[in-house]
Amino acid sequence: MTQPIVEEMDEAIRQGASRLEERHCRICGCTEENACQVERTVAGKKVITGCAWVDYDLCDSPSCLQRAGFSELAATAVIAAAKQEEL
Numbered sequence: 278m279t280q281p282i283v284e285e286m287d288e289a290i291r292q293g294a295s296r297l298e299e300r301h302c303r304i305c306g307c308t309e310e311n312a313c314q315v316e317r318t319v320a321g322k323k324v325i326t327g328c329a330w331v332d333y334d335l336c337d338s339p340s341c342l343q344r345a346g347f348s349e350l351a352a353t354a355v356i357a358a359a360k361q362e363e364l
């Protein structure tokens with residue numbers, strides 16, 4: 278049983294609130310307002326979109342994932358799960 282995503286977010290915000298004023302990537306420093314551009318394959322086509330969060334302070338830019346030790350496949354799964362929650 279997984280926790281509701283909202284509770285996870287609250288927890289992440291509590292943990293991050295003391296040191297972060299604005300949510301940003303710990304590797305590249307991008308923010309919601311200033312997202313980096315990530316090339317993805319969507320429905321078989323390559324598109325450039327803004328990055329997405331894979332962790333509270335980690336975006337899915339390939340270089341960030343690599344430095345954080347996140348596999349791209351794992352990140353894709355996280356994003357897919359998050360998108361389903363939004364829908």
Ligand SMILES: [Zn+2]
Pocket residue numbers: 302303304305306307313335336337338341
């Ligand atoms: Zn990043």
Ligand SMILES: [Zn+2]
Pocket residue numbers: 302305307308312313314328329336337338
């Ligand atoms: Zn980013």
